[in-house]
Amino acid sequence: xxxxxxxxxxxxxxxxxxxxxxxDGNCENNxxxxxxxxxxxxxxxxxxxxxxxxxxxxxAPARSMPGIVSINGGWNDTFTDQTGSTTIYAPExxxxxTIKLLPDIRVVAHP
Numbered sequence: 764x765x766x767x768x769x770x771x772x773x774x775x776x777x778x779x780x781x782x783x784x785x786x787d788g789n790c791e792n793n794x795x796x797x798x799x800x801x802x803x804x805x806x807x808x809x810x811x812x813x814x815x816x817x818x819x820x821x822x823a824p825a826r827s828m829p830g831i832v833s834i835n836g837g838w839n840d841t842f843t844d845q846t847g848s849t850t851i852y853a854p855e856x857x858x859x860x861t862i863k864l865l866p867d868i869r870v871v872a873h874p
Contacts, residue, residue, distance in 0.1 A: 779810035783842060786818055791841045800824040800834065800851060804862075807832045814838050815868075817847030823873055824851065829859030837867030 782803040783790040790796035793814075797803040801824045803813045809830025817837045826832060836849025845867055852873040854862045864870065 779812060780808065782807060782811060782813045783816075784813060784820075785816040785840065786820065789840075790816075793842050804832060814842055815849045816840060816842070817845075817849055817867075819850040822851060823853060823855060824862070825855040825857070826860040826862055827856075827858040831861040831863060833863040833865055834868055835865040836869075 781793075783793040783796045784798070784800050784803050785796065786798060788796060788798035795806065797806070799822060800813065800815060800820055801822055804824050804826045807813060807826075809832070812833045812835055815834060815836045815838060817839065824834070834854070837845040837847045839846055848867050848869045850869045850871055853870050854864070856862045
């Protein structure tokens with residue numbers, strides 16, 4: 764019996780990635796690094812976690828791509844310890860997007 768054609772199948776699994784945000788754009792060798800939460804959200808894919816340095820960010824991050832992205836705040840400047848909080852305006856999620864705000868994110872009203 765002659766063997767049939769082999770099925771050539773390639774499976775690609777994407778593990779959730781980490782992105783880093785520091786207001787001065789210096790994330791101490793943690794990559795990819797952004798100076799704005801919105802920029803990190805724009806580059807994120809489903810399941811990613813955005814680690815944000817402690818401080819106040821005068822932005823209301825928005826996402827309109829389907830999937831879940833988590834924002835994790837309060838990190839020190841080397842991203843080795845969470846010792847504070849990160850303050851942002853309320854984020855907006857549309858088009859099937861979900862933004863999960865993890866502890867250490869403080870949301871304030873937009874002026």
